[in-house]
Amino acid sequence: MNRTRRAATSAALAVIAAASTLSPASAADHEPAPPRLPRNFHGSGKWIVRDLGITVPFTWTGRNGDSQMIAGGPRYPIWFTNLIFRNSLYTLTYKWPGLKDHSCSRIPGFNLGTLNQQLAKSRFVGREILQRHPARHVDHWRTGVVVPKLPPGKFLRFPLALGDVYVDQRDPTTFWQVLQFGVQNLFDPELDEWLVMNTFKHTPGKVTLPRRCPRP
Numbered sequence: 001m002n003r004t005r006r007a008a009t010s011a012a013l014a015v016i017a018a019a020s021t022l023s024p025a026s027a028a029d030h031e032p033a034p035p036r037l038p039r040n041f042h043g044s045g046k047w048i049v050r051d052l053g054i055t056v057p058f059t060w061t062g063r064n065g066d067s068q069m070i071a072g073g074p075r076y077p078i079w080f081t082n083l084i085f086r087n088s089l090y091t092l093t094y095k096w097p098g099l100k101d102h103s104c105s106r107i108p109g110f111n112l113g114t115l116n117q118q119l120a121k122s123r124f125v126g127r128e129i130l131q132r133h134p135a136r137h138v139d140h141w142r143t144g145v146v147v148p149k150l151p152p153g154k155f156l157r158f159p160l161a162l163g164d165v166y167v168d169q170r171d172p173t174t175f176w177q178v179l180q181f182g183v184q185n186l187f188d189p190e191l192d193e194w195l196v197m198n199t200f201k202h203t204p205g206k207v208t209l210p211r212r213c214p215r216p
Contacts, residue, residue: 031124032124032139032169032172033172034119034120034121034122034124034141034172035119035122035139035141035143035165035167035172035173035175036116036119036120036172036173037062037067037112037115037116037119037173037175038062038173038202039062039063039064039065039112040062040063040064040202040203040204040205041060041061041062041067041173041200041201041202041203041204041205042059042060042061042062042201042203042204042205042206043059043060043061043175043197043198043199043200043201043205044057044058044059044060044197044198044199045058045059045060045195045196045197045198045199046058046195046196046198047071047072047078047193047194047195048193048194048195048196049078049188049193050190050192050194051188051189051190051192052077052097052188052189054076054077054078056071056072056073056076056077056078056079057071057072057073057076058070058071058072058195058196058197059205060175060195060197060200060205061204061205061206061207062112062204062205062207063204063205063206063207064204065084065111065112066083066084066085066086066112066207067083067084067112067207068081068082068083068084068085068205068206068207068208069081069082069083069195071195072095074094074095076095077095077097078093078095078096078097079093079094079095079096080092080093080094080095080096081094081210083207083209083213084110084111084112084115085207085209085216086216087108087109087110087111087216088106088107088108088109088110088111088216089106089107089110090104090105090106090107090209090210090213091104091105092104092105092210092212092213093187096187098187099187103212104210104212104213104214106213106214106216108216118143118145119141119143119165121143122141122142122143122165123141123142123143124139124140124141125140125141125142125164126139126140127139127140127169128140128166130166130176130177136166136168136176136177137168137169137170138166138167138168138169138176138177139166139167139168139169139172140164140165140166141164141165141166141167142162142163142164142165143162143163143165144159144160144161144162144163144182145160145161145162145182146158146159146160146162147160158183159181159182159183160182160183160184161180161182161183161184162180162181162182163178163179163180163181164177164178164179165177165178166178168200173202174200174202175197175200176196176197176200177194177195177196177197178194178195179192179194180192180193180194180195
């Protein structure tokens with residue numbers, strides 16, 4: 001009798017376990033939280049422009065909501081910095097093949113909140129593993145800006161700025177890779193560049209607006 005009861009109980013548990021495994025409401029099927037850049041962080045890695053055969057050192061830092069990317073340097077074929085600084089978006093390219101204009105551009109009205117609002121609308125692609133040392137278990141998201149804004153149908157649209165964002169599965173504020181495509185990468189013939197992070201820590205980094213950039 002006890003043996004029969006144990007067998008029946010085991011069978012029932014197996015059915016429940018199978019149903020839980022197949023259920024679309026299981027925890028593994030829940031869409032994770034979207035990427036969100038933190039207020040304070042610092043990390044390093046590399047910036048890659050594959051069609052030009054260029055890979056340079058890269059740093060990404062944030063302090064109190066301001067942030068700065070720096071790729072390359074004086075002894076590399078490319079060298080630029082992008083900043084979110086006091087409610088403005090800055091871009092200054094010191095070196096790039098074929099580029100003669102090295103002025104600093106500023107777009108006012110852009111801050112960390114603006115960026116994170118865009119990231120919050122990202123589309124979830126799936127869970128992946130970046131095969132590096134160490135391997136990174138990431139959530140892959142697609143975000144971007146397409147213009148003009150039009151309803152579904154046969155309309156001419158332009159990818160102003162598209163990106164594939166890979167964040168840590170345990171923490172969507174830890175960024176491991178960003179692939180960029182679109183008009184935002186106008187200096188590159190194939191319009192695509194990407195960053196790969198080797199480290200990403202949640203402590204404040206250094207953010208410095210270059211002297212040649214207009215103050216906000």
